[in-house]
Amino acid sequence: MDITIPHLSNCTHEDDRRLRLNGDEPVTVLVHGCKGSAGKFLALANVFAFHGQQTVCFSYNDRDRMMDSSAQLIDALKTLISRMNNKTVTVIGHSQGGLVARKAFIQGREEGSGWQTDARFRLVTISSPFAGVSASEHCGSQTLTNVTLGIIIPICQMISGDKWFEITSASDFIRNPGTLIQKVDEYTKIVTDERDSCRRRSGSGQCIEDDYVFSVVEQYYIKIDSDPLVDNVEVKAGHNEIVGDENSAPTKLLSILQDRGILATTPPNFRKQFAVVLKQLY
Numbered sequence: 001m002d003i004t005i006p007h008l009s010n011c012t013h014e015d016d017r018r019l020r021l022n023g024d025e026p027v028t029v030l031v032h033g034c035k036g037s038a039g040k041f042l043a044l045a046n047v048f049a050f051h052g053q054q055t056v057c058f059s060y061n062d063r064d065r066m067m068d069s070s071a072q073l074i075d076a077l078k079t080l081i082s083r084m085n086n087k088t089v090t091v092i093g094h095s096q097g098g099l100v101a102r103k104a105f106i107q108g109r110e111e112g113s114g115w116q117t118d119a120r121f122r123l124v125t126i127s128s129p130f131a132g133v134s135a136s137e138h139c140g141s142q143t144l145t146n147v148t149l150g151i152i153i154p155i156c157q158m159i160s161g162d163k164w165f166e167i168t169s170a171s172d173f174i175r176n177p178g179t180l181i182q183k184v185d186e187y188t189k190i191v192t193d194e195r196d197s198c199r200r201r202s203g204s205g206q207c208i209e210d211d212y213v214f215s216v217v218e219q220y221y222i223k224i225d226s227d228p229l230v231d232n233v234e235v236k237a238g239h240n241e242i243v244g245d246e247n248s249a250p251t252k253l254l255s256i257l258q259d260r261g262i263l264a265t266t267p268p269n270f271r272k273q274f275a276v277v278l279k280q281l282y
Contacts, residue, residue, distance in 0.1 A: 063161025211238025
């Protein structure tokens with residue numbers, strides 16, 4: 001079937017937002033992070049397609065309030081589910097996209113009322129700073145706000161957008177993460193140890209740009225990790241490396257997803273072909 005849903009698209013850089021889906025099969029929704037886009041996950045979407053699984057991408061303005069972005073995700077998922085016979089949806093969010101994705105599934109949200117009774121979700125977050133972004137802590141400091149006579153607020157807003165306060169540990173967004181709705185059956189939380197990672201190397205092999213964005217301290221958060229549903233998986237990987245980039249395939253992520261049945265296992269007789277496909281995609 002061909003459908004159009006606000007904020008959902010095929011995972012490409014193109015403007016065509018018509019979704020071509022099999023309503024009888026489950027679907028995976030990919031949520032990009034800060035400075036990302038639907039096209040960021042084109043290769044990953046093709047990996048899922050190779051394994052016979054369909055995906056769509058959720059797009060949002062990463063400078064908006066994350067509560068607003070998560071409300072847009074809720075609306076998009078409700079519409080998607082209403083058009084599907086198979087109402088099993090996996091949502092995978094990277095970095096800020098993980099914050100947006102998890103917040104869409106917390107109890108007590110007005111936007112979240114009225115989920116179809118047979119809707120079921122699996123949630124995966126990757127490299128997400130649930131404890132707040134350390135580099136933005138000054139934006140949440142009341143003392144610094146007073147000392148600068150409030151000048152720091154427009155500076156923080158200029159740098160981070162309307163979400164400027166939400167990403168600090170002083171915000172209600174971080175301090176009160178909420179409890180997941182009962183329709184979430186599984187939650188895989190992937191934490192990346194990004195120390196000594198490298199995003200770009202010189203011709204001689206020297207690292208000229210690291211791939212370190214968030215520490216493990218920023219990604220772990222007791223108010224979330226104490227939930228029995230949470231399956232914390234820590235992996236040594238860079239922030240972009242984990243989801244794949246122009247330099248490397250996301251083999252560590254794919255292994256985790258396959259171990260947990262989120263991505264289908266590659267049949268033995270297709271493994272050589274899949275290796276070739278990965279080289280072509282990445």
